[in-house]
Amino acid sequence: MLDRLPRTIDPLHLADKRSVIKGELSLKDFGRLCGMLFDTGGNVAIELHFSREGRLAKIEGKIETRLQLICQNCLQPIDWPVQAPVRLGVVNSLEQVDRLPPDFEPLFVEEEKMPLLDIVEDELLLNLPQYPKHSEACQIQETDSRVPTRPEAGRQKRQDNPFSILANLKNQENPHGSTKK
Structure with missing residues (x-):
């Protein structure tokens, strides 16, 4: 097990040595993920076991963190716990896939060599919802412009009949002095 997490790793070499990488990474270091977060404070705990099964180099382990995502309805934070299992097979061709x-x-x-951050960030991104939103109804502060307010509701009732204006004109006097009835 390593005391400090390396920036880059050689997965094939680590699999040959049956190495374990365990530690924490700061959420601030994940460039692609940061744009989706309400708050980038916190860490990601990782534990990755590298091994071989025949010719297959594999990485197994887990990633755990608590993310503050942005609700797509109200733009307020959502607490999103992530406990993701990691099961990767190291390949370099489609045949191996x-x-x-x-x-x-x-x-x-x-x-x-490849960045350890990229592997962890990919796994985190795969465990996010497509459209993060609260499980209950959001408390949206803005009013919906399609819903009439109180004064408009009363006025709407008087204008239900589109010909009501014509009925009033029929009963009025002609501006040229003639009154036809």
Whole structure:
């Protein structure tokens, strides 16, 4: 187990050594995730076990954190706990993806080393809701412009009949002095 988390890792080398990476990363360091958060304070606890099963290098473990997402209805914070299991198979071709066990997701490795933050951030993003919103009705402060207010509601009742204006004109005197009835 490592005392301090490395910035980059070599998943194949760590799998050969059967290494374990355990520690915390700051939420502020996740660039893609930060734009979706109400507050970037806090950490992500990670525990990743690297191993091999035959020729397959795999990463198993868990990621845990509490995120403050932005509600898409009221723009207020939502507390979103994340306890995500990690099951990745290290691959470098589509052939290898087809041979992965069904409960493993592929982790494409193009170079020897890759940022640890990218792996963790991808797993966090996969565990977010598509449209975060409160489970109960939001307390929206703004009024809906389509709903008439009290004075407009009374006026609407008088104008229910679109021909009511014509009826009033029929009963009025003609401006040229003639009164036809």
